[in-house]
Amino acid sequence: QVQLVESGGALVQAGDSLRLSCAASGGTFSRYAMGWFRQAPGKERECVATINGRGSTTYYVDSVKGRFTISRDNAKNTVYLQMHSLKPEDTAVYYCAAAPRTIATMESSFTYWGQGTQVTVSS
Numbered sequence: 001q002v003q004l005v006e007s008g009g010a011l012v013q014a015g016d017s018l019r020l021s022c023a024a025s026g027g028t029f030s031r032y033a034m035g036w037f038r039q040a041p042g043k044e045r046e047c048v049a050t051i052n053g054r055g056s057t058t059y060y061v062d063s064v065k066g067r068f069t070i071s072r073d074n075a076k077n078t079v080y081l082q083m084h085s086l087k088p089e090d091t092a093v094y095y096c097a098a099a100p101r102t103i104a105t106m107e108s109s110f111t112y113w114g115q116g117t118q119v120t121v122s123s
Contacts, residue, residue, distance in 0.1 A: 002027040002112040004096045009117030012086055016121070020081040022096030022114055030054065032112075033104035034072060034079040038092035038119075045107070048094070049081060053102035063089075086121045094119050 008020040020036065035050040049070035050059045058070050064083075072079040079096060094117050097110035104110060 002032065002098050004098060004112055004114035006094065006096045006114045006117040009094060009119045011120045011122065014087055014121055014123050016086050017082070017084045018086060018119065019083065020094055020096075020117060020119070022079045022081075024077045024079070024098060027098070029072075029077040030074045031100070031102060033099040033101055033109070034070075035097045035099065035104065035107075035110055036070060036079075036081045037095045037097055037107065037110075038090075039095070039116075040089075040092040043092075045095070047105070047107055050105050051079065052104075057103060059105045083119075086119075088121045088123045090119060091121050092119060093117065 003025045006022045030053045036048045038048050039045040051070045055072045067085045069082040096114040098112040099109040
């Protein structure tokens with residue numbers, strides 16, 4: 001059983017940067033693909049970025065390419081989402097998730113989820 005705890009959400013202004021962190025426990029971290037998902041009010045949850053177990057392969061949704069970077073530190077059992085040039089449309093609850101495989105991009109592959117952290121971007 002993997003437990004995930006996100007942190008770093010905040011209220012920021014458009015154009016600001018923010019880094020989210022997700023600390024994992026309860027499993028061999030490097031064996032899990034990790035992902036960041038977000039859900040805005042009234043919208044379905046979407047995959048923002050994923051990273052494979054080794055940290056060598058990443059995926060980004062088109063709307064965040066060039067602005068967000070996912071990374072992981074397997075020694076610290078932590079995955080990060082660095083966000084730059086934030087826009088009001090990035091406002092959402094951001095969730096960290098883990099997939100029990102070394103690479104995953106489909107939401108259905110992610111078995112473990114954190115409680116979410118709120119990111120609000122004001123214009």
